[in-house]
Amino acid sequence: MQQPVTAPPIPERVRTLAATAVPTHVSLVGADLPAAPARGGVDAAGRPVLLVLPGDPLHDIREEPVVTVDLTAGRLLDGFEAPRGLLKVQGWAQAVTGAEAREAAVAIAERCPDEALFEAVEGTGGPRLLRVDVGQVIYLTGPESGVLDAEEYLGAGPDPLMDAAERMLHHVNDAHRGQLESVLRTLLPAPVHDVWLWELDRFGATIRSGADRPTLIRLPWPAPLTDAESLEHALSCLLCRH
Numbered sequence: 001m002q003q004p005v006t007a008p009p010i011p012e013r014v015r016t017l018a019a020t021a022v023p024t025h026v027s028l029v030g031a032d033l034p035a036a037p038a039r040g041g042v043d044a045a046g047r048p049v050l051l052v053l054p055g056d057p058l059h060d061i062r063e064e065p066v067v068t069v070d071l072t073a074g075r076l077l078d079g080f081e082a083p084r085g086l087l088k089v090q091g092w093a094q095a096v097t098g099a100e101a102r103e104a105a106v107a108i109a110e111r112c113p114d115e116a117l118f119e120a121v122e123g124t125g126g127p128r129l130l131r132v133d134v135g136q137v138i139y140l141t142g143p144e145s146g147v148l149d150a151e152e153y154l155g156a157g158p159d160p161l162m163d164a165a166e167r168m169l170h171h172v173n174d175a176h177r178g179q180l181e182s183v184l185r186t187l188l189p190a191p192v193h194d195v196w197l198w199e200l201d202r203f204g205a206t207i208r209s210g211a212d213r214p215t216l217i218r219l220p221w222p223a224p225l226t227d228a229e230s231l232e233h234a235l236s237c238l239l240c241r242h
Contacts, residue, residue, distance in 0.1 A: 006220040008203050011148055011156030014139045016084045016201070018046050019158040020069035020166070022112050026050060026058070029090065030064040033057060037114070038069060040129070041108030046154060048089050048132040049104050051097065051116055057127060064092040069132055069216045077173075077196050080215075085141035086201075089132055091150075096129040104129055142216070162230035165200040168235055179239040186211055187217060202231065205238060 008016065023038035041050040048069040052058045058065070071087040096104050104115040135149045155159050159165065160220040172180065173196055182209055184192040192209045199206035204220035219238065 005203055005224060006218055008201055009156070010139075010144070010146065011152050012159060013136060013141065014085075014087065014148060014153065015046050015156045016158040016162055017073040017139070017141065018042050018071055018087055018089075018137075019083075019162060020111065021073040021087060023050060023069050025050055025070040026074045027068050028057065029068055035068075035070070039111035039112075039114060042071065042152070042160065043104055043107050043131065046158075047091075048135055049108055049134070050093065050130045051108075051114060051120060052125060052128050052130055052133070058093060059131060061093070062095075064094050064133070066135075067093045067132060075196075075198065077208075082208075085139065087140075088138040089134055090137075091132040091135040093130040094133055096131045098121065101129050102145060104131065122194065124131075159201045161202045161225065161228055161231050163203075164231060168232060169197050169200045172239070176239060180207055183207065183219075183238065184217065188215075200235065202226070205235065 006011065019042060021042060021167070023040045025037040026038040034239045036057055038050055040049045043049050046069060050058065050069065053229065057205060058067070061135050067090070069089045071089060073084040073087070074081040075084050077187040084145055101123070105121050119127075120129045134148060134150045134153055137153045139148065177195055179193045179209060180197060181192055184195055188209070194211045196208045197205065198208035198216060202225045204218055207217045209215045209217070221234050225234060
């Protein structure tokens with residue numbers, strides 16, 4: 001009997017993390033400068049878009065310097081931001097102007113709202129938008145780490161059910177954590193506590209237990225799911241069956 005695929009392919013997993021991540025720091029490769037705080041977001045293609053303000057080291061640069069952007073993906077658990085993964089995207093910072101700047105600002109504002117985004121669209125010498133042409137991505141996601149080249153990273157896409165999965169995940173964590181705890185009690189011999197739905201995707205669900213040294217339990221679906229209705233049904237069956 002063929003075993004189910006337990007987790008997304010690494011490029012899809014990394015792209016999914018990037019889609020929900022925020023830039024935290026940016027550094028100029030080869031420059032003797034410390035990493036600077038970063039603002040902005042990630043566009044639909046997975047490329048970091050930096051919002052740089054007057055006075056930022058990158059604001060007045062007119063060429064295409066090589067930069068490394070740190071992207072952090074987290075999960076809010078009872079007011080605490082728990083890290084899901086760190087991505088280091090290295091590539092060439094390119095100015096985004098005109099219609100592309102407006103498109104980038106709208107895309108970023110959906111997940112990382114910032115009033116200065118739309119000041120950058122006006123192009124009046126204030127904030128600027130710089131998009132990173134990806135060269136490679138270093139990923140650190142719990143026990144997994146590695147490097148994706150541009151073709152692997154940009155050729156993949158986030159989980160196609162990501163938006164629906166995030167809505168369902170937040171609902172379960174808001175209203176059904178008691179059922180999650182019952183699920184883990186049937187699976188683990190040790191006591192469980194501080195239980196959260198950690199990941200939800202077309203390949204399965206991951207439940208997190210514990211605060212200081214959390215345990216992650218991966219529960220794969222029998223086969224990859226193809227639509228939000230199937231995902232909702234699988235999640236309901238998981239919570240009810242246990």
